[in-house]
Amino acid sequence: MSGHLHAAPEPSVTVRTPGKVNLVLRSGARRDDGYHPLSTVFQAVSLFEEVTATHVAPGTGITLTVSGPQADVVPLDETNLAWRAARAVAGHTGMDADVALHIHKGVPVAGGMAGGSADAAAALVACDALWDAGLSRHELTMLGAELGADVPFALLGHTAVGTGRGDVLTPVLTRGEFHWVFAVQDEGLSTPSVFARFDELSGTAPAADHAEAAAVAAGRPGAAGRPDAADAGRRPDPGDDAGLMTALRAGDPTALGEALHNDLQAAALDLRPELGRVLEIARDAGTLGALVSGSGPTVAALARSRRHALAIAAAWTSAGVVASVWTATGPAPGARITG
Ligand code: ATP
Structure with a gap:
């Protein structure tokens, strides 16, 4: 009707x-x-x-x-x-x-x-x-x-x-499809805590007064002596990413793997040192590039194919370094x- x-x-x-x-x-x-x-x-x-x-x-x-x-x-x-x-x-x-x-x-x-x-x-x-x-x-x-x-x-x-x-x-x-595999941990990381550690490691944390005083007392230049501290709020330079853009446009996973980069990775690794082993296992399994995803603790590894993604997943699982392993493709x- x-x-x-x-x-x-x-x-x-x-x-x-x-x-x-x-x-x-x-x-x-x-x-x-x-x-x-x-x-x-x-x-x-x-x-x-x-x-x-x-x-x-x-x-x-x-x-x-x-x-x-x-x-x-x-x-x-x-x-x-x-x-x-x-x-x-x-x-x-x-x-x-x-x-x-x-x-x-x-x-x-x-x-x-x-x-x-x-x-x-x-x-x-x-x-x-x-x-x-x-x-x-x-x-x-x-x-x-x-x-x-x-x-x-x-x-x-x-x-x-x-x-x-x-x-x-x-x-x-972008061209084509990229194959990803993700190492997921049981316990998450809070994004603010990772940024706070990033600030500490880069010497720009406002709460680093003690570190500053200690540095000055020890005769070392404090955070204020570093160019990036004086320049708080500076914009990161996107100019480094030409290689990444070319890789995406060409659908070239090998070049994409080489261009992956995360400024927060050192902070996430500092909070969760065991993630270093997760990255190492992915490299041993031939990943095209592995990195901490965003603020972590998930580690993302780029694979050549779905089959290769499953091989990296198996390497992580058998090493016992992950709570679970998830495969996916991008972009979605x-x-x-x-x-
Ligand atoms: P991002 O990458 O944006 O930092 P994330 O993936 O690390 O995010 P989420 O899963 O988005 O983290 O959630 C982080 C925290 O936010 C959780 O621990 C939870 O307390 C809170 N939260 C609020 N809403 C949600 C939601 N819908 N799903 C999951 N967590 C949520």
Whole structure:
């Protein structure tokens, strides 16, 4: 039968968003507002979060459930980024924040792969569609950037250069498919703690007064004597990444492997020395390039093929240095309504 003028509202909307790996991550010194100016290249990979938003009775408010690996360590209250995303859409549109959210996790939690940001991006799109709010891509991106620096990229997907806090994006054209394997650890690393250690190691930590005094007392130049400390807030130089761009455009995994770089890696290794062994095993297994993903502790290794990815995975597993091993390909698409 046809002839209905108004379709009944969908009872639920499901949105899929990808996790990411930073192919390059360069960080400047901490700015006064607490953020680090970044120059990064994100690649979305085929590990997906899925957020389902379902209508509930008016006045119910937001409810949240989570499933999937590591679901037990995900917060179920208003600190969850998906919850905050639903509230942001309601706040922006003047609608009531009545929705049941369900997250199915497919990205390691606190692994440096932006799973929480992917949930925020998915919840923005899902609530917008469920409530028929009609927000533009631009509005969703602006709301996302307020929730977290990695949220706009989870909306966009594929491969992109990120500047600012990582939230100002320029898409990068790539050819072909890259094969990744991820070494996931049981216990995550908090992004702020890794940046704090990065500041300490680079001698720009504001809390390094003691170190400064000790250095001066010992007759050494203190942090203030270093050029990068005086230049807090300097922008990282993206000019080093021409080789990476050429590799991406050519679909050349060997050249991509050589161009991988993460300024936060030393800090993550300092906090988790055992990650050094994870990197070493990947190199012994012939990876084209391995690095700590974002703020870690997940280690990403680039493989020649799916078969090679499985070989690196097997090497990690048999060495007993990982909690689990996940394979994926990149680039992967950004936020998509799947149901
Ligand atoms: P990033 O790479 O952006 O730093 P990450 O992948 O290291 O992120 P997430 O999994 O996004 O880390 O989450 C980090 C912390 O944020 C978790 O330990 C958790 O306390 C909190 N959190 C808030 N919302 C979520 C969510 N939806 N999923 C997982 N963790 C969340």
